[in-house]
Every structure is written in structure tokens, then in C-alpha cells.
Amino acid sequence: MSDDDARRDDAATPLTPPAPEEPSASRVLGEALGQAARRAGMDPSDEATTGKVVWKAIGGARGIVESVLPLMVFLISLALWPEQLAxxxxxxxxxxxxxxxxxxxQRQPPSAALGGLIAVGVAGALVLFTGRAEDNFIxxxxxxxxxxxxxxxxxxxxxxxxxxxVGFLMDDGIAWRADKRKRRAFFWLAIMWAALFFLRLGVQLPMWFADVDVQTLGTVKLVMGIPLFAPLVAVTWLVVRATYPRMSS
Structure with missing residues (x-):
């Protein structure tokens, strides 16, 4: 085949664009977590005080009410009408x-309230199914x-x-894994968050097995909710800002 024939064949052959790179599982998960954190007001690339970040993360006054009111209504209703689970x-x-x-x-994102509604509905259905008010906590x-x-x-x-x-929010991808300082910081932050959830479980589950009255268990759950969540949000925010000092410059 001559050079002219080869050139004609090359010209006749359509160029096939390279297949798009499949997103890695870590990238997909990072984007999902990062977007969730951004919606919660915990975007470390934003200029904000720690107090404002914590306040936004818990949803402000409205978020606090949305978080605690359904359980408080449940407990008050039981106190007034102990035999009327429905x-x-x-x-x-x-x-x-x-x-x-x-x-x-108000055309606001209903995700937070909708998630709470589903959780309350599932807990309520379980209570009605078992006939035990304490199963609301399962x-x-x-x-x-x-x-x-x-x-x-x-x-x-x-x-x-x-x-x-944080890697997604700071356009760092997974590069933080190659930085010992960042990797250590994020390791301990994850451990602290795990400890929060297991602490709640470790306190409340034995009380549930011990048949502690619903009012006491509900009060403990409220106390171990936002009062523990908010300080850990603040710690997380401060550690991330220290890990990425350029964002505060």
C-alpha cells in the first residue's frame, strides 16, 4: 500500500473519541459526602465563623425544633395518656x-424535614406493631x-x-491520603464521629434492655443529640481549617 493510500484510509476512518473515564468509587462517595456537607453549611472553602457554621449545620432554631419536637410531643402525649399509644x-x-x-x-428543600418525618413514621409504626412505647427508640x-x-x-x-x-470540597480529591498530617487528622475525626454514635448506643441501649421508663430514655436521647453533635461539628470545622490554612488567608 502506498503512502497516499494509507493517508486516504486514515482520512476515511472516523476518529473515535476516547471513552470517558469511569468515576472511581472514592470520587463518587466523596462528591456525595461533600455535597451533603455543603448543604449542611459545612463547606470549609467558605469564609465563616465557627459559630455560624455550627448554627447552620444544626439548621438554626428551626432545625433544633424539627429535631426535638416530635420526640417531645411523643413523650408528653404518653405522660398525659399513658395507655393511648396511637x-x-x-x-x-x-x-x-x-x-x-x-x-x-415555602419552596424550601424539604430533605431534612422529610427525613425526620420518615424516621418518626417508621418508629411510630414499630410502636403500634409491638404495642411497646419503648420500641420507638429502636x-x-x-x-x-x-x-x-x-x-x-x-x-x-x-x-x-x-x-x-473535605477532599471534594477543597478540590483535593484523594491527594490528602498522601499527606501524613491530613491523613492523621481525618483518621481521628472519623474516630471521634464513630465514638459519638457508639457512645449514644452504649448509654441508651442498656437502658432500653433494662426497661428504663420511656420518659427517662427519651430525655437521655435528647441530651445526647444536638448538645453532643454541635461541639463535634465545631471541632471538625476547626481541625479542617487548621489542615487547610490557605483557605483562611
Whole structure:
């Protein structure tokens, strides 16, 4: 074949664009975690004070009410009508539903309130199925196991969930894994978050097995909710800012 023939064949052959690179699992997970953190107001690339970050992460006054009111309504209803489980369940679901409807009316993202509504609905259905008010706490136990295990395993295998989220938010990808300082910081942050969830489980589950009254168990759950979550958000924020000092310059 002559050179002219070869050139004609090359010209006639359509150029095939390279196949797009498949996103790695770490990148996909990092993007998901990073976007969730950004929606929660925990984007370390933003200029914000620690107090503002914590306040936004817990959803402000509205987020606090959305978090605690359904359980408080459940506990108050049980105190007033101890034998009327259905009343307590309906009241707590109704309280959660109000927030979801309000967000829809105001055209705000309903994800947080909707997630709370689903959780309250599942807990309520379990209470009605078993006839035991204390079973309202079982979904919370399962959630603590799931989140605590996820953070712990991610730390132990060297793929801290905190690191994946921050790497995406700071356009660092997974480069943080090659930096001993960052890797150590994200390891301990993941361990601290795992400890939070397992601490809740370690305190509340024995109380549940010991048949501690629902009012006491509910109060302990409230105390170990936002009052423990908020300080850990602050610690996480401060450590990340120290790890990426350029973002505060």
C-alpha cells in the first residue's frame, strides 16, 4: 500500500473519541459526602465563623425544633395518656409532618424535614406493631450502629469519610491520603464521629434492655443529640481549617 493510500484510509476512518473515564468509587462517595456537607453549611472553602457554621449545620432554631419536637410531643402525649399509644404516635408524626409541609409551602428543600418525618413514621409504626412505647427508640439504635460503623471502618481502612468529603470540597480529591498530617487528622475525626454514635448506643441501649421508663430514655436521647453533635461539628470545622490554612488567608 502506498503512502497516499494509507493517508486516504486514515482520512476515511472516523476518529473515535476516547471513552470517558469511569468515576472511581472514592470520587463518587466523596462528591456525595461533600455535597451533603455543603448543604449542611459545612463547606470549609467558605469564609465563616465557627459559630455560624455550627448554627447552620444544626439548621438554626428551626432545625433544633424539627429535631426535638416530635420526640417531645411523643413523650408528653404518653405522660398525659399513658395507655393511648396511637395518640402519641399520631401526635409525633403530625408534628414532623407540619415541618415538611411548611418547607414545601415555602419552596424550601424539604430533605431534612422529610427525613425526620420518615424516621418518626417508621418508629411510630414499630410502636403500634409491638404495642411497646419503648420500641420507638429502636430505629435510632440502628442508625447509631450504621453511622458509627461507617465512620469507624472508613478510618481503619484509611479512607476516612471526613477526608473524602473535605477532599471534594477543597478540590483535593484523594491527594490528602498522601499527606501524613491530613491523613492523621481525618483518621481521628472519623474516630471521634464513630465514638459519638457508639457512645449514644452504649448509654441508651442498656437502658432500653433494662426497661428504663420511656420518659427517662427519651430525655437521655435528647441530651445526647444536638448538645453532643454541635461541639463535634465545631471541632471538625476547626481541625479542617487548621489542615487547610490557605483557605483562611
Amino acid at each position: 395518640v402519641a404516635v399520631v401526635a409525633s408524626i403530625g408534628a414532623a409532618a407540619i415541618f415538611t409541609v411548611a418547607r414545601l409551602i 430505629p435510632g439504635f440502628i442508625t447509631n450502629v450504621a453511622y458509627g460503623s461507617a465512620f469507624l471502618i472508613s478510618a481503619l481502612v484509611g479512607w476516612s469519610l471526613i477526608g473524602l468529603a
